[in-house]
Amino acid sequence: MDRATELSLLREVLELQEAGSFFLDDAQGRNAVANYCSPERFLRERDSIFRGLPQMVAHVSELSAENAFLRRDIGGLPVLLTHEGAGRYRAFLNVCRHRGTRLVDDARGCARRFTCPYHAWTWNNRGELTGVPHERDGFPEVDRKEFGLKQLACEERHGWIWVAADDTLADDLAGFLAGIGPDLDWIGSRDLHVVAETVSVRDVNWKILIEGGVESYHFKVAHRATIGPYFTDNLSTYQAFGSHLRSVLPRVSVQELATRPEESWQLRQHANLLYTIFPLSQLLVQQDHLIWVRFEPVNAARTRITLRTMAAEGTRSDTYWQRNHAITCATLTEDFVIGESIQSGLDTGANDQLTFGRFEGALHRFNRAVEQMIGLRETG
Ligand code: FES
Ligand SMILES: [Fe+2]
Structure with a gap:
């Protein structure tokens, strides 16, 4: 103003x-x-x-540490927010890609990797699948690239983290903010x-x-x-x-x-x-x-x-x-x-x-x- x-x-x-x-x-x-x-x-x-x-879902200070994470609800969707460091924030559905368990239970914390509590599939905070126990025998058809965490549009502006579950509408955050x-x-x-x-x-x-x-x-x-x-x-x-x-x-x-x-x-x-x-x-x-x-x-x-x-x-x-x-x-x-x-x-x-x-x-x-x-x- x-x-x-x-x-x-x-x-x-x-x-x-x-x-x-x-x-x-x-x-x-x-x-x-x-x-x-x-x-x-x-x-x-x-x-x-x-x-x-797009929704204002977190303030940057809540994710200021490198590898900080937070859980939030967006329209009933369980969302995991991560900060890799250097102001790079991401939002994912907090749902395991194996059989759907909630991946992260803690409301907030610091972690580079997230391991599912059911069978220990593991993702890094960029959402990449990095570990599958007994993968060669059990999941010969799984392509890890296709089993990344489901990512949502996420952007930091004016000190706040904005997330849109539907990324077709997230392209123009400046327009959405309307001045x-x-x-x-x-x-x-x-x-x-x-x-x-x-x-x-x-x-x-x-x-x-x-x-x-x-x-x-x-x-x-x-x-x-x-x-x-x-x-x-x-x-x-x-x-x-x-x-x-x-x-x-x-x-x-x-x-x-x-x-x-x-x-x-x-x-x-x-x-x-x-x-x-x-x-x-x-x-x-x-x-x-x-x-x-x-x-x-x-x-x-x-x-x-x-x-x-x-x-x-x-x-x-x-x-x-x-x-x-x-x-x-x-x-x-x-x-x-x-x-x-x-x-x-x-x-x-x-x-x-x-x-x-x-x-x-x-x-x-x-x-x-x-x-x-x-x-x-x-x-x-
Ligand atoms: S449901 Fe998550 S590893 Fe199996
Ligand atoms: Fe009032």
């Missing part, structure tokens, strides 16, 4: 506040309730979106590392969780006991970058800027930014750290959520970050509990559709992107 954009985003919220107005789309929006609970719809989303689009890359640099992505991490599983559709982050209409109500007092009622703006969104959530302190020279204005000092990196990541950017929320949809009504607090190395003590992370988890849990409440009422017949107000336009925009991606895949 350049300085002119930073100032214009602050000017925009100050003008809305001055006018006692909100950031409004032209019209209300809505989304059919079935889109949040239909198993058929979920499978279409899985195939077209979770497995069809949000400079913002990923502006938030200091490359200097980050994970200081705390929490995983939970919630009985809620993944889209309800994304929607919960991209409006401030609920702040003074649902978060009245936590962050509510620090934010102006229902004041937030958003901008779309392709399917991705940048939401600006100003804190009460933004009012102080009205009497200060623009040269001194700092967006991160007076607003949280929420980047929705379509489809399954959100980056909640605060003054000196960010929270990476990654959603892994399990089924239409269940989602695994990983919250990672990330900061530049050496900025604060571990104790500070643990406390900070606990506060973040408590606040976001308020959203997740509301999300589960919504999910539990979807099939009661009370609503055929959910309704988005003009100041909830980011929700409508997000759901349109979901529709487009499904449609694109079906017609493409």
